[in-house]
Amino acid sequence: MSSAPDSPTGPGAVLVIGATGTTGRRTVARLAAAGHRVKAAGRSATPLAGAEAVHFDWFDPTTHDGALTGADRVYLVPPVGEPDPARVMLPFLRRARASGVHRAVLLSSSAVPAGGPAVGQVHQALPELFDQWAVLRPSWFMQNFTSDHLHAEEIRTTGAFRTAAGAGRVGFVDAEDIAAVAVHALIDDHAPDRDLILTGPEALDHDEVAAVLSAVTGRRVAHHRLTYREQRDRLAALMPAEFATLLAQMDLAIAAGAEDRTTDTVRLLTGRPPHDFRQVAVRELNRDR
Structure with a gap:
């Protein structure tokens, strides 16, 4: 485990899946810089500053429990190129809920509404799985x-x-703007459950x-x-x-x-324009x- 202090909002860590990806690595960096405990999960378990690197593969359930240990919130980047992500994500999300994760933030797409194709099926299921949730639809x-x-x-x-x-x-x-909103959605205990088009x-x-x-x-x-x-x-x-x-x-x-279209979501949640x-x-x- 890294030497980063406990999160100001509680003792649990934030699990970032897809931690070396476009939004994942930026989210890890922002969380770590703010002093939150971060588990940076990916297939390569690449070390990232201020975070604990953990091996995680959507398609290998034997990696899931270790990644979830000690986490109470999770940032979800779906498996890249998988046409039916719900097939592999929903079993993991049920396991996450059972292990104590109470907040999930899903990276989706502005082009895919709840109940739509691919990750839209995960979006639709999220409110039934977690007490606190957000779907980022950049x-x-x-x-x-x-x-x-x-x-x-x-x-x-x-x-x-x-x-x-x-x-x-x-x-x-900008992926930096997505990461800024992701951190807000993960950490702000008063953030409402919502579908956010960025x-x-x-x-x-x-x-x-x-x-x-x-x-x-x-x-x-x-x-x-x-x-x-x-x-x-x-x-x-x-x-x-x-x-x-x-x-x-x-x-x-x-x-x-x-x-x-354009939205003012980034400005409303970060206090600055995109x-x-x-x-x-x-x-x-x-x-x-």
């Missing part, structure tokens, strides 16, 4: 264009990225994203528009076909305007230089 991550996401990798290698989203706009959100301050189409990236990097970045079938088939060569189909369908929803895309691109891309 829009698409700004870091998709700057980190190890397919878009970012394609930009680095080809100078372009591809979607079937057409001219549809998205309220892209966005940045403006909605951009993918051509506008490419223009910002071009301006920040000084290198031309292009957005190539694909048809639904082109995007589905391209993704199916990289991941399970069912998940590829789901992602391509989400692009179609964007093209139809489903993500053309970061805009140019700010994040400058911060993330300069960090990598």
Whole structure:
């Protein structure tokens, strides 16, 4: 166990599943910096500053009890690429409740409502499983264009990225803002149970994203528009076909305007406005230089 002091809100630790992921590692860092006990869970059990590294695999139930020991709240990042996350998550969540976890914060998506496909089934079940809960439903991550996401990798290698989203706009959100809201939802004992849609301050189409990236990097970045079938088939060569189909369908929803919105959730819960895309691109891309 790390030498971090007990959480100000109680003796239990916060279990962060997916602790090395885009939002997980940022959530761990914020919790540890605030003096909370953190168990950083993942398949590699990677040490993170101020946290206890624990081995955890959604698909290996023998890792679940050890991860849960001493935890009374949990941040849940669903298994990546799993088209039916409820199949593996719900048995774990029942075990978590039985072990003393009373608060669960689930990372979902603005595109997936309660009862919807994939993680929407977990969202729907959460209120019946825990006394205190929150579901974070962020829009698409700004870091998709700057980190190890397919878009970012394609930009680095080809100078372009591809979607079937057409001219549809998205309220892209900074992963740092998601982590800030996650910490609030995990730690504030007076936070109401709620479904939280998180966005940045403006909605951009993918051509506008490419223009910002071009301006920040000084290198031309292009957005190539694909048809639904082109995007589905391209993704199916990289991941399970069912998940590829789901992602391509989400692009179609964007093209139809489903993500053309902004919310004030980040400001209301953190006390500051969300970061805009140019700010994040400058911060993330300069960090990598």
